[in-house]
Amino acid sequence: LAKTTQPPSMEAYEGQEVNVSCSHTNIATSEYIYWYRQVPHQGPQFIIQGYKDYVVNEVASLFISADRKLSTLSLPWVSLRDAAVYYCIVTGYMGYKLTFGTGTSLLVDP
Template identity: 70%
Template sequence: LAKTTQPISMDSYEGQEVNITCSHNNIATNDYITWYQQFPSQGPRFIIQGYKTKVTNEVASLFIPADRKSSTLSLPRVSLSDTAVYYCLVTNNQGGKLIFGQGTELSVKP
């Protein structure tokens, strides 16, 4: 599976839009991009998954350009409760193991 690269940390303020970009240069044709969120003392929680273009749900949006070598998780109007670590994963349906990188630690300040 493709290796992912994302910033180690990001700071933001309440009410701002936060965009976290993930690089996955070696993504394969049948790979998906999946994002998880992890709060302290909890297991990761699925946020969103996409294959191409744009996916939106009640929590976030995921933007994937045509070449699919990167993706951007967009969190609209963050609040203090969005402070967490966000992981980008590349997954497929061929039994490949799900590998978490170091993630991006997002800190939202008042």
């Protein structure tokens, strides 16, 4: 499983767009990129997944570099409710041993 590296923390104001980066330099051709977030006292929640290029859903967008070694989760117009720990995970589409690191803690200021 490819190892991921994320910044430990970020801070933003409400209404800003936030970009959380994730480095996965050893990603294999069979592996996908998943993003989760976890708010206090709750389990992690799936946000988005992708393999290459650009993926968007109603919550976020995910940009993946051409060599797939870097991905960026973009959160438009963050609110206080977006304050959470964001995890980047790389695993095979049929990989069942997801490894959660310590993630990126996003602080949102009013």
